[in-house]
Amino acid sequence: MRRPSHDGKQRVPQIDLKRIRKEFGGKRGTRRWTAINGVDLSVEVGEIVGILGPSGCGKSTLLNIVAGLESDYDGEFTIQGKAFGQQIASGFRVAYVFQEARLLPWKTVRGNIEFALKAAQFPANEWRDRVDRVLELVELTRFAGFYPQQLSGGMQQRASIARAFAIEPDILLMDEPFSALDEMTAQHLRQSLLKIWSAFRTTILFVSHNAMEASFLADRVMVMSQGPGATIREEVSMAGVTRPRSYDDNSLIEKSKAVVNALRRHSGRSEVALV
Numbered sequence: 001m002r003r004p005s006h007d008g009k010q011r012v013p014q015i016d017l018k019r020i021r022k023e024f025g026g027k028r029g030t031r032r033w034t035a036i037n038g039v040d041l042s043v044e045v046g047e048i049v050g051i052l053g054p055s056g057c058g059k060s061t062l063l064n065i066v067a068g069l070e071s072d073y074d075g076e077f078t079i080q081g082k083a084f085g086q087q088i089a090s091g092f093r094v095a096y097v098f099q100e101a102r103l104l105p106w107k108t109v110r111g112n113i114e115f116a117l118k119a120a121q122f123p124a125n126e127w128r129d130r131v132d133r134v135l136e137l138v139e140l141t142r143f144a145g146f147y148p149q150q151l152s153g154g155m156q157q158r159a160s161i162a163r164a165f166a167i168e169p170d171i172l173l174m175d176e177p178f179s180a181l182d183e184m185t186a187q188h189l190r191q192s193l194l195k196i197w198s199a200f201r202t203t204i205l206f207v208s209h210n211a212m213e214a215s216f217l218a219d220r221v222m223v224m225s226q227g228p229g230a231t232i233r234e235e236v237s238m239a240g241v242t243r244p245r246s247y248d249d250n251s252l253i254e255k256s257k258a259v260v261n262a263l264r265r266h267s268g269r270s271e272v273a274l275v
Ligand SMILES: Nc1ncnc2c1ncn2[C@@H]1O[C@H](COP(=O)(O)OP(=O)(O)OP(=O)(O)O)[C@@H](O)[C@H]1O
Pocket: 024, 025, 033, 035, 053, 054, 055, 056, 057, 058, 059, 060, 061, 062, 227
């Protein structure tokens, strides 16, 4: 999937996974399970790529490998042509947004974001401006002094997205970030995410179960097959769906149907719904 740049030169992809295979178990008599086998995926700088596939096919496993949380796998994984550990040692940053906001309950929204800035070694004199900027982008300025339990689920997730962007990550990983929210809140948050992405142009790799969500956010949607030994079977390009995006855009609706059809083809199930 390596593609030439507009000037005709080969660019080095931001994320490059080749022939990735991950097996679980097999130790002390536990069942051996090949979760993924032969995954190839290249993501360019500033791209948004979505991963969809049947439950248990290995989507989170793939994100965990890119996050550096999973190191026991076969195949090659490089970041801009270098080993992950080498890139992290030279200041490369990866942020992860999960289904739940995972904010520290004893810290305010500002305190949570400052905590991440401190961990990422940003100088303390930059914290206030950085926090203010990201909170404005996710429309939480008035809630900087609130504790997580004083916020709705959608607001907490917005705070977690703000925290992720505050450290200006080179890569943002998201594992079903909006699936715990009602659809109207999720729609608002997807818009917020794209607004903040257009300010930072961070490379985003995310997992979703929602074809419309994936189509709305992504430049490309990768559809995985059913495991064991799951792999990426099809790519649906969102080229032609202009940004900023609207849920009413017919070209988006058509692309979303194409994603659903790809899921049907590769999940071995026929009852996959549009959302
Ligand atoms: N730590 C583990 N030990 C054993 N098996 C595991 C482990 N983690 C994941 N698996 C197995 O690997 C497969 C892939 O899991 P993974 O969580 O990556 O799938 P997924 O596509 O993200 O699932 P879902 O869509 O349901 O969240 C599953 O069959 C799962 O049971």
